[in-house]
Amino acid sequence: MIPRIAITAGEPAGIGPDLCIAVAQQRFTAELVIIADPQLLQQRAALLQHSLDLPIYRPGTAARAGQVSVAPVRLRTPVHAGKLDSANAAYVLETLDCAIRGCNDNSFQAMVTAPVHKGIINDAGIAFTGHTEYLAEKTGAGTVVMMLAAPGLRVALATTHLPLAQVPAAITRDHLEAVLRCLHAELRNKFSIADPRILVAGLNPHAGEGGHLGREEIDVIEPILATLREQGLRLSGPLPADTLFTPPCLAQADAVLAMYHDQGLPVLKHMGFGRSVNITLGLPIVRTSVDHGTALDKAATGAANAGSLVAAIQAAIEMAA
Numbered sequence: 001m002i003p004r005i006a007i008t009a010g011e012p013a014g015i016g017p018d019l020c021i022a023v024a025q026q027r028f029t030a031e032l033v034i035i036a037d038p039q040l041l042q043q044r045a046a047l048l049q050h051s052l053d054l055p056i057y058r059p060g061t062a063a064r065a066g067q068v069s070v071a072p073v074r075l076r077t078p079v080h081a082g083k084l085d086s087a088n089a090a091y092v093l094e095t096l097d098c099a100i101r102g103c104n105d106n107s108f109q110a111m112v113t114a115p116v117h118k119g120i121i122n123d124a125g126i127a128f129t130g131h132t133e134y135l136a137e138k139t140g141a142g143t144v145v146m147m148l149a150a151p152g153l154r155v156a157l158a159t160t161h162l163p164l165a166q167v168p169a170a171i172t173r174d175h176l177e178a179v180l181r182c183l184h185a186e187l188r189n190k191f192s193i194a195d196p197r198i199l200v201a202g203l204n205p206h207a208g209e210g211g212h213l214g215r216e217e218i219d220v221i222e223p224i225l226a227t228l229r230e231q232g233l234r235l236s237g238p239l240p241a242d243t244l245f246t247p248p249c250l251a252q253a254d255a256v257l258a259m260y261h262d263q264g265l266p267v268l269k270h271m272g273f274g275r276s277v278n279i280t281l282g283l284p285i286v287r288t289s290v291d292h293g294t295a296l297d298k299a300a301t302g303a304a305n306a307g308s309l310v311a312a313i314q315a316a317i318e319m320a321a
Contacts (some may be wrong), residue, residue, distance in 0.1 A: 002030060003128050003320040004063040004111035004242035004314060006099040009036035010114030012079040012088055014294030015304035017044040020116055023313060024068045030061040030317045033108065035095045037075045038184035042191060047300040059107055060180070073098060084117060089124035092116050098133070101136050103285035109320035110260065110286035112312045115256070115294045118161070132163045132280050135287055144282035145186070147255070148265060148291060150272025154255040155264040156183050156281070167260045168216055171203060176224050180257065182271040186281040187254055190319050199244055200225060200237030201263060207238045248278040274307040277315045286319045288312040 007023070010016025020034045021044060034041070038054065045052035073095050077087040102108035113131055121128040128134060136144040147156040158179050159170045180198070187196035201207075202221065204214035211218050221238045226265040229235055236252070243249065244256065245267045258264025268276060269291060278289035290308040298304045 002063040002065050002247075003184070003317055004031045004033060005316050005320070006102050006108040006111040007032055007034045007309075007313070008095040008099050008111065008113045009116040010095075011036060011084070011092060011294045012075060013042055013084050013299060014039070014115060014117065014296050016114030016116075016294065017041055018048060018299060018304040018310045019306045021045050021048060021050055022054065022304070023056060023309055025050070026310070028313060028317065029065050030320070031067040031069075032312075033057045033069050033071050033102075035071045035073055035098050036257060037091070038046070038070050038072050039076060041070065042077055042119070043079075044081070044300060051317070063173065065138040070090075071102075072099060081255050081297045084104075084120040086120050086124035086297070089121040089126055090251060092121065093126065093128075093134075094300055096134065097138065100135065100285070103287075104139070110205055110288065110316035112316050113287065113289040114309065115290055115292060117294045117296075119192055131287075131289060132160050135283055135285075139284055141283050143181045143182045143247075144280055145179055147186075147277060147279050147281055148276050149185070150268050150276035150291075152161065153250060153268055154187075155268045156255055156257050157182055157201060157264060158259045160261060162260070164260065164262075168203065168214075171216060171220060171221055171222050171251070171259060174272065177221060177228065180224070180228055180235065182282045183255060184259060190279075190281070190286075191254075193254050195207050195233045195234060195256045197252060198236070199239055199256045200235055201241040201244055201256065202238035202257050203259045205242075209241045251302065263285070274305055275311055276308060276314045279319075288316045288317055288319070 013186045053072045055072040099111040176178040187193045208217035276291040280287045
């Protein structure tokens with residue numbers, strides 16, 4: 001079966017439309033449906049000096065490899081590249097809702113998301129912490145895990161978009177156990193790794209230094225790892241993050257679990273920025289995304305690199321299969 005992949009164009013003032021126009025020039029082994037305002041895509045293509053002639057997506061038709069169409073969602077107000085407008089926050093969320101509905105009814109076999117701007121959505125009075133949390137709520141998922149994958153490295157997060165001061169309280173025994181179970185199961189189910197090896201970072205410097213630099217490792221992390229090891233999960237840790245991301249350690253792992261966003265992702269993006277993929281584990285649908293933000297300063301300039309979106313589409317096609 002040829003999969004049909006939905007692509008949400010993200011923040012309209014950012015590089016999302018540029019990236020969608022770029023991938024529309026390429027041929028994939030799936031059909032792509034870009035969810036966006038067609039007029040926005042046409043206007044941006046003109047600024048980028050690209051020709052663009054996308055048909056309107058027709059639900060119920062057979063998917064065709066290499067086909068690219070657009071599912072129309074109308075902007076709330078005209079867009080000027082690089083200039084945010086909170087009036088279009090509802091448009092951004094409507095594109096996500098459209099993709100979710102299509103995945104739920106199997107019109108789409110996966111969804112790929114271009115970057116959104118969290119701040120402008122919140123400025124519109126809509127509480128929004130990120131794609132991961134939004135998709136979890138909209139699909140009724142239980143525990144979901146944010147994981148980025150680059151060639152040679154997968155990094156999952158125990159917490160996602162939280163202020164650093166809130167991270168320790170968010171890492172409870174129940175939450176950490178649920179995250180590790182989800183990560184282990186999805187490495188098996190979506191990546192065909194029969195017996196995943198997971199390295200678990202400590203929260204504190206030197207993994208707490210035996211309690212002298214914090215007790216989270218002793219009170220929370222170590223007991224959960226011991227319990228899950230007894231049940232057959234291959235877990236190493238808690239390990240100091242400053243030595244965990246060295247080649248000898250990573251050679252022994254299929255994935256790393258970092259305790260917070262900026263503990264693990266700087267390393268992964270240093271290794272594979274522009275080629276890495278954001279994957280939401282634990283959803284009842286397949287969702288991948290780019291590894292970067294809206295890059296407002298690059299919108300409509302021709303400087304945006306579509307490499308991460310291409311990688312996200314390829315990953316979505318493989319996972320959908």
